[in-house]
Amino acid sequence: MISANRLRSIAFWSHDLNEREIEQARRGIVEKAYPKGAFICHRGDNFEAWTGIVSGLVRFCMTSASGKTATLAGLRTGSWFGEGTVLKNELRQYDLVAVRDSQLALMNRATFMWLFENSVGFNRFLVRQLNERLGQFIALLEYDRTLDATTRVARSIAWLFNPVLYPVAETQIEVSQEEIGLLSGVSRQVANSSLKALEAKGLVRLEHNGLTVLNLDRLRNFGE
DNA sequence: GCATTAACAGCCG
């Protein structure tokens, strides 16, 4: 269980909830720390919590039978995920790995379902989020075949600043070039040269263990 | 050719 204030600060969707709904939500959430490299869940797990990232960075990926992993998305502080699995009450279809030390908020399924049945504000949030994710995965379809490394890096960064998924007017993120590589599906060296190419075009500013987005629109549409 | 791994020096916190 967490306090109402804590809920407000870690879950932007709670701003659309009424008093009674906030009370239910905060009682159904616990926080848990995951060290760098830890699996939050594996494909096939019955991990039934709806999950929010309080701090850290999580990679959402799939591992093929041959052992190769494909990153589907990077999830940063402020994102909530797993609603598809919780709604359908099924096993996880993917792996979740903490890219670095991360603090997560776990909402139990009963609480999630109560909000789903009772809260208009919560449902509005869910529809918006599902719709945005759908766009994200449709965009992934062209990814592997048609996009060069720099374009993939550009779009991976753009997703980390998606205004619907992360409704905070923030332009800076603490992330190493190695982590960008993991999220983009390229090596650290390629991530490095791609990032420098994006910096030369004035789309981002590189910092030590971090970067600032200077032009989100051009990043999102990079390569078109 | 392009991307990846390996390796290393330099830099930053």
Place this chain on the structure above:
DNA sequence: CGGCTGTTAATGC
């Protein structure tokens, strides 16, 4: 010192 960055060399698809 430990982790991150910028580069180069060797290797693989």
